[in-house]
Amino acid sequence: MQIETVRQPIIILGMHRSGTTMVAELLDELGLFVGTTVQGDHEATYFLALNDKLLHRVNGAWDHPSPFLAFMRNAEAVEMTAKCLRAEILSSHIRHFMGLGTYLHFRSIEKFDRPWGWKDPRTVFTLPLWLKLFPQAKIVNILRNGVDVASSLQVREKKMLATRVAQFDRRFGRHSGKSKIDLAGYRGSARCLELAGGFSLWEEYVADAEKNLAGIPNPIFTLRYEDFLADPTKHLPTLAQFCNLQPTDAQIAKAIPAVDASRSNAWQKDEVLRDFWRGVQDNPWMIRYEYAGEGSGNFAPQRALV
Numbered sequence: 001m002q003i004e005t006v007r008q009p010i011i012i013l014g015m016h017r018s019g020t021t022m023v024a025e026l027l028d029e030l031g032l033f034v035g036t037t038v039q040g041d042h043e044a045t046y047f048l049a050l051n052d053k054l055l056h057r058v059n060g061a062w063d064h065p066s067p068f069l070a071f072m073r074n075a076e077a078v079e080m081t082a083k084c085l086r087a088e089i090l091s092s093h094i095r096h097f098m099g100l101g102t103y104l105h106f107r108s109i110e111k112f113d114r115p116w117g118w119k120d121p122r123t124v125f126t127l128p129l130w131l132k133l134f135p136q137a138k139i140v141n142i143l144r145n146g147v148d149v150a151s152s153l154q155v156r157e158k159k160m161l162a163t164r165v166a167q168f169d170r171r172f173g174r175h176s177g178k179s180k181i182d183l184a185g186y187r188g189s190a191r192c193l194e195l196a197g198g199f200s201l202w203e204e205y206v207a208d209a210e211k212n213l214a215g216i217p218n219p220i221f222t223l224r225y226e227d228f229l230a231d232p233t234k235h236l237p238t239l240a241q242f243c244n245l246q247p248t249d250a251q252i253a254k255a256i257p258a259v260d261a262s263r264s265n266a267w268q269k270d271e272v273l274r275d276f277w278r279g280v281q282d283n284p285w286m287i288r289y290e291y292a293g294e295g296s297g298n299f300a301p302q303r304a305l306v
Helices: 020-029 045-056 066-072 075-089 092-098 102-104 124-132 146-172 178-184 195-213 223-228 232-240 250-258 272-279 284-288
Strands: 010-014 117-119 136-142 220-224
Touching: 010 124, 010 195, 020 136, 020 250, 045 066, 045 075, 045 092, 045 124, 066 075, 066 124, 066 284, 075 092, 075 124, 075 178, 075 284, 092 102, 117 136, 124 195, 136 195, 136 223, 136 250, 146 195, 146 272, 195 272, 195 284, 220 232, 223 232, 232 250
Parallel strands: 010 117, 010 136, 136 220
Antiparallel strands: none
8 A cells, every 4th residue: 555655755734823834834945845836825735635635525624624533434435545545646646746847757756856745734634544655754743822723713714704795795796607605605614713613623633633643653743833933943953854854054044034933822912812711721632732821731742853
């Protein structure tokens, strides 16, 4: 089942709005190939589409992952999908990730000799499938306070809703063969319009990440977003080394200014978020990752290098 490659991938995962984009951008700048076509959030469109398809095939979505958990409990269903995924990666479609010129040179991801990987929060759930293909993959796991995650999700969804509201009259009045719902109806993650909804989704992601990372022999670099922002000069070189990159001191120094330390613990600056934190600080995952009261928690990164 596994795909024999010159280099096994670096898989960057973590909950949405947890700093995975920042990490992927920095590693890209330091030499990690993360795809020839990436979205604004630095997700390779090729692997994003595959993860979306894996979730959609079982009636799941990025903000509704529970159906995928049921799918993973059925060995026959998993085996069928893993074989299809392997065939996809070994097909010429991988050119959409590698780029046509690179694909024509190597003809397969198997022979690609640069450090490479992808970033997609959905991989939290689909990771067991990917490890069937790339059993020696290295994992970079990013953590962030669930309150800040929920807030960031809510801000994003409210902006999207405001845009749809502003466009409603024009879209609704458009003559088209499409239904009015398709043209102008609400579209987005209603769950994440509320802090509680975004926080509960964070719980699902961190719980499944912990489950899928427990017991596997793969090298894992677990990093808290807040720790990285506090001292990127310390953490970035170590992370680069873990990813088999050899950046110069000048490259590291050039990358560091892109790190925005003001984004750390944003919840502390907002009374609504402080109230929400008070209500969830005793959550087991908040305690586990030391996001509860001062001095609480027993966070112990799994085989992390920081």
